Amino acid sequence: MFPKTFQKLIEHFTDLPSVGPKMAERLVLFLFKQDKEKVLDFADSLRELATNLSFCEDCHHIAEEGGKCVICANSNRDRQTICVAEDPLDVISIEKTKAYNGLYYVLGGSLSVMNEGEIEKLNIDKLVRRVKNEDIKEIIIATNPTTDGDTTALYLFRVLRDLDVKITRLGRGMPTGGDIEYADEITISSALEGRKKM
Numbered sequence: 633m634f635p636k637t638f639q640k641l642i643e644h645f646t647d648l649p650s651v652g653p654k655m656a657e658r659l660v661l662f663l664f665k666q667d668k669e670k671v672l673d674f675a676d677s678l679r680e681l682a683t684n685l686s687f688c689e690d691c692h693h694i695a696e697e698g699g700k701c702v703i704c705a706n707s708n709r710d711r712q713t714i715c716v717a718e719d720p721l722d723v724i725s726i727e728k729t730k731a732y733n734g735l736y737y738v739l740g741g742s743l744s745v746m747n748e749g750e751i752e753k754l755n756i757d758k759l760v761r762r763v764k765n766e767d768i769k770e771i772i773i774a775t776n777p778t779t780d781g782d783t784t785a786l787y788l789f790r791v792l793r794d795l796d797v798k799i800t801r802l803g804r805g806m807p808t809g810g811d812i813e814y815a816d817e818i819t820i821s822s823a824l825e826g827r828k829k830m
């Protein structure tokens with residue numbers, strides 16, 4: 633129905649979360665009608681996303697290729713506290729509060745109650761190694777207040793509790809079932825302040 637190039641791009645858009653086939657067609661048509669320079673710039677940014685960025689070698693947050701993220705590279709951060717988050721957008725939300733000056737560790741997802749086989753997909757082993765090898769005093773578990781976030785927090789508690797580290801979890805200011813990514817800065821700040829020992 634569409635020229636091949638057009639159809640291929642529709643398929644790429646359909647792969648994106650929350651984009652259905654109709655929306656994908658509209659987006660591709662929109663791009664087609666745009667100024668060529670603008671479309672090429674968009675294409676360049678996509679290429680750079682794939683080639684210039686990677687996961688931080690220390691914490692799995694977003695970093696420039698082959699290096700550390702800006703947080704790990706910042707020598708003014710408190711290196712004895714690690715806040716464990718599900719994904720990079722949660723890190724960004726916590727950073728916006730300016731209420732936290734420690735390091736982070738990004739799991740890259742959460743464990744579902746139904747499928748504990750997902751454990752190896754999360755970056756948990758490296759976190760345990762860091763707690764063993766570095767002078768870490770506190771781990772703040774900042775998984776989402778959802779069933780999966782709770783399962784993940786409990787799992788982390790089980791693997792970390794015998795190590796010499798204080799384990800806390802964000803206070804219950806966070807709306808249950810909600811997502812840190814969408815919480816406002818005041819809510820996150822008070823959840824950080826009200827964190828409880830597990």
Ligand SMILES: [Zn+2]
Nearest residue numbers: 688691701704
């Ligand atoms: Zn990092």
